[in-house]
Amino acid sequence: MTDERMQQLLDDARATYRVPAEPPLEAMWARIEREHFDLREGALPMVDGTDATPMRPARRRWLAPFLATAATLVIGVGIGRVTAPTLDAPELPAVADATERISNPLQRTTYEYLDETVALLASLPRDGQANDAQFVTRAARLLATTRLLLDSPAASEPRLRDLLEDLELVLAQAARLRTQPRAEELTFIAEAMDERDVVPRLRTVAAALSTSDY
Amino acid sequence: MALQTPDAGPDEWTLITRTLEGDRISARTLYDRHARRVHRLVFRICGDEELACDLTQDVFVRAFGQLAGFRGDSAFTTWLHRIAVTTALNQMRKVKRIRAHEEALEDDDRHAAPDREADPDLKTRLHAAIDALPEGLRMTVVLHDVEGYTHNEIGAMLGVAEGTSKARLFEARAKLRVALADFA
Numbered sequence: 001m002t003d004e005r006m007q008q009l010l011d012d013a014r015a016t017y018r019v020p021a022e023p024p025l026e027a028m029w030a031r032i033e034r035e036h037f038d039l040r041e042g043a044l045p046m047v048d049g050t051d052a053t054p055m056r057p058a059r060r061r062w063l064a065p066f067l068a069t070a071a072t073l074v075i076g077v078g079i080g081r082v083t084a085p086t087l088d089a090p091e092l093p094a095v096a097d098a099t100e101r102i103s104n105p106l107q108r109t110t111y112e113y114l115d116e117t118v119a120l121l122a123s124l125p126r127d128g129q130a131n132d133a134q135f136v137t138r139a140a141r142l143l144a145t146t147r148l149l150l151d152s153p154a155a156s157e158p159r160l161r162d163l164l165e166d167l168e169l170v171l172a173q174a175a176r177l178r179t180q181p182r183a184e185e186l187t188f189i190a191e192a193m194d195e196r197d198v199v200p201r202l203r204t205v206a207a208a209l210s211t212s213d214y
Numbered sequence: 215m216a217l218q219t220p221d222a223g224p225d226e227w228t229l230i231t232r233t234l235e236g237d238r239i240s241a242r243t244l245y246d247r248h249a250r251r252v253h254r255l256v257f258r259i260c261g262d263e264e265l266a267c268d269l270t271q272d273v274f275v276r277a278f279g280q281l282a283g284f285r286g287d288s289a290f291t292t293w294l295h296r297i298a299v300t301t302a303l304n305q306m307r308k309v310k311r312i313r314a315h316e317e318a319l320e321d322d323d324r325h326a327a328p329d330r331e332a333d334p335d336l337k338t339r340l341h342a343a344i345d346a347l348p349e350g351l352r353m354t355v356v357l358h359d360v361e362g363y364t365h366n367e368i369g370a371m372l373g374v375a376e377g378t379s380k381a382r383l384f385e386a387r388a389k390l391r392v393a394l395a396d397f398a
Contacts, residue, residue, distance in 0.1 A: 001391050009340050009394075010359040010387075017341050017360050020257035023267055025249055029242060031271045036278040037238055147279050169304060172272065195307065 113145050114206035117167060121199055124174065124189060125181055139174035146171055163205055166196045226290050234281055245274055248291065252298045258356050259302040261345070269305055273298045292367055299371040303353070336397050343393035351386035358383050 120138050146168045155161040173189050193199060226247075232240035252273050257266035277297050284293055344355055353372060357363045358379070363371070365379040372379070 001394055001397065006387060006391060006394075009336065010355075012337060013340060013344070013360050014362065016337055017344060017356070018258040018261055020254055020266060021263060023250065023253040023270065025246070028249065028267055028271050028274075029245055032245065032274045032278070033238060033241075035271075035275045036241070037236070147275075151279055151282070165304075168276075 110149070111206055111209045113142065113149070114202055114209065117142050117146075117171070118199065118202055118206065120174070121170070121193065121202075125177070125186065136175055136177055139171050139177070143168065143171040143175050160205060163198075163201050166192070166198050167202070170198060227286075230281060230284065230290065233278065241278060248294055249274070251291075252294065255295060255298050255361060256302040258360060259299065259353070260306055265305070269298070269302050272305075273301050276301060288370070292370070295363075296371045299353075299357070303349075303372075306349070336394070339394055339397070340390065343390050346393070347386055347389060351382050351389065354379055354382040355386045355390075 116138070120135070120142060123132060123135065125132070125135065146164055149155060150161070150164050150168065155164060170189055170192050173185065173192065177185055226244070229240040229244050233244060249270060253266055253270040256269040256273065257263065260266055260269065273294070277294055280297070284290065288296075344352060344360075347355065350372075354368060357368045357371065358365065365376045365383075368374075368379040369376040374382075
């Protein structure tokens with residue numbers, strides 16, 4: 001086949017290769033608006049149509065620069081310690097012990113978020129098992145927290161950012177689980193966790209945070 | 215934030231700024247301008263209508279969430295499409311094993327050697343040959359030959375050097391030629 005003929009074919013592919021049907025733009029926008037705006041503004045609509053307790057009150061705009069600076073100082077320093085080589089998947093200390101040791105509220109919150117995420121992922125329903133009623137609610141709340149952390153200066157630390165991005169994908173799927181999840185849905189989540197070693201990395205980061213002392 | 219006006223134009227910058235301030239109408243306008251293209255791009259990567267819709271939503275949620283980090287170093291479209299490619303590839307890695315399992319359950323005829331008489335459509339053969347390329351090569355063909363991105367843009371999207379993108383395209387085209395050899 002000549003180069004010219006091949007080029008003709010590829011040019012043609014621009015118009016013919018995998019041409020999608022018209023997407024449901026309105027329905028898609030509804031979810032985007034809900035996840036981007038509503039979650040950030042405090043309301044937490046769930047996939048099953050019920051409302052959950054707001055994750056946190058909407059932040060006052062004038063506080064934003066101060067919070068950003070505080071986050072940089074607190075989370076940034078804490079996460080910096082995480083970059084040191086650590087053992088694979090250490091066991092997490094008891095939350096009470098760890099939070100007692102962690103004097104800074106933001107660092108403690110981050111640790112608690114990671115600890116709660118470990119617990120949530122451990123309670124992922126098995127094939128054929130129904131969801132715990134709170135599972136999706138917790139997943140959605142943790143997903144929102146993940147996104148806030150991704151948007152914070154903490155995400156400039158590559159190791160934590162990688163972890164948060166993987167958690168975002170896992171939690172986004174977990175937050176969409178039906179009451180009686182399909183095996184395929186559960187497999188997606190389990191594979192996403194396995195392929196990226198999500199839980200061991202999560203434990204490693206959380207353990208490092210729990211031992212950081214300011 | 216020093217905003218340089220990229221080729222997105224001042225209107226787009228106004229929309230971005232307003233979106234950052236929480237203006238839903240501006241966010242919706244950005245979405246309306248770009249959603250179809252993003253949807254087509256992720257569909258061409260994943261080949262599944264339902265997944266493409268999910269991915270498109272994920273792309274915009276993530277893009278709006280990261281909008282404050284957009285500095286205008288590249289066009290907004292390039293930045294957005296980079297997120298789309300990354301999101302789609304991450305998701306594809308997750309579904310890859312499932313797909314392989316599903317395909318194994320399908321009719322063996324699908325995997326039989328192509329029969330020119332049974333499948334005379336060259337376009338169809340080309341599409342199948344593109345689909346059969348290894349992921350890195352297929353992505354390069356889709357982004358360069360189908361979507362029209364430059365090697366520089368592809369390098370940025372896939373996190374590879376521009377030269378790597380060129381080499382992949384060369385290799386991909388060689389494989390496509392082999393796959394279509396009986397049509398020469």
